[in-house]
Amino acid sequence: MIAKADDPTKTGKVYRSLKKGGFTGGPVTYGAFTSAWEALEGLELVTRSPGAPRFHSLGFDNKPMHLDGMGRASVFEATPKLLTLAHQHGVALEDISRHFEQDRGALQLRAYSMWKWSPRSGADSGTAPTKVRGAIVSFEPSARAAELEAQVTRLNDFLRNFTIRGGRFNGFYRGFNRGQEAGAFKWDRGGRLYAYGQDTYQSISQDGRALITINGEPTVEIDISASYLTVFHGLIKAPFDPREGTWERIDIDNKQVAKDWINFSLAKGTELQKWPRGSVREYRAQGIALARDYPIPTVRNAALTAFPALTKLEGSGLTWAELMYAEAEAIMTTMARLMDKGVPCLPVFDSIIIPLSQVRLATGVLYDAFYQRVGRPPLLKPKSALPGVDEQMAAAMDVDERWVNPFHL
CATH class of the missing domain: 1.10.10 (Arc Repressor Mutant, subunit A)
Structure with a gap:
């Protein structure tokens, strides 16, 4: 307060x-x-x-x-x-x-989210569903849970040795999801690292995060572009290389609309059949009527033509929870390898924040960790205007250099 x-x-x-x-x-x-x-x-x-x-x-x-x-x-x-x-x-x-500061659990398991009904605000009448976050579920100790807890505790202990300014950080926990049957849960859904507390560095804007310093040094945020789409192709063993252009290959004038359809579908594990109310409102504010200007069948056809592997989505058994886990494991591996070299790293879900002086090293580590976990190369992009960052990242991802230098293996 x-x-x-x-x-x-x-x-x-x-x-x-x-x-x-x-x-x-x-x-x-x-x-x-x-x-x-x-x-x-x-x-x-x-x-x-x-x-x-x-x-x-x-x-x-x-x-x-x-x-x-x-x-x-x-x-x-x-x-x-x-x-x-x-x-x-x-x-x-x-x-x-x-x-x-207080001792907190390194793991958190939540049940499935639920939909409940409430009065719809505004001028509209009727009712609309509201998503309610899944409740926290107690879980029994196990070898896998102990292993995951030890990983998070080690990261937290390491990061407490650094002075982080520009964003609040009091430690991480890994949040796993869809743990309705805690006794049978395999710790393979969700799994992102979340910073404890309110108003942490993860909750501030991209521009705000650009001001974060670690031990007084400026930082750079490196993003995994089209992460879920890349993970999906990797897990079903379909050919895909995001470095050859991702959204550009979709034959539609509004790439963001197609991107939204794909991401909604990947999250649900089934093809989106109707635009969500929230999206309709957001696009209406831009003068776009989604149902009229971009009917679902038109967007679907454009997306499937660009990414034929999406036709296998419904039979894959994959949803956001499984895709997130693969991404989270790549991030965890990256942080652990950087920690072993004394380099701090702050995750922001599908991106990492690292000291400016470590851009080249961190890029190579993240690239390899993602490639090894997913089976497909990531498209890494900087969220920084600092000079020299693009060149350092490009050098780190150069194929010849990556396999010659062992520092990121």
């Missing part, structure tokens, strides 16, 4: 549901949280606006029905009295995270 109150880009409000089930598996229990905010409120250090459930008439005797999970969370705010007290005790915004 102190960080939110002192951040000019935020409203100062912290939202938290007080449902008991929402604390299961978290770092703070329901009882501890409730006791704390009630005491702080009594001391006039915190204010709270109670949450409220949403009700919606479903037409049965005109009686409203409570839709579980779709209520408005309670709102907490720090009072001026709390801010003054914190300042008097040396709690400053620039190092506030240091005061709230």
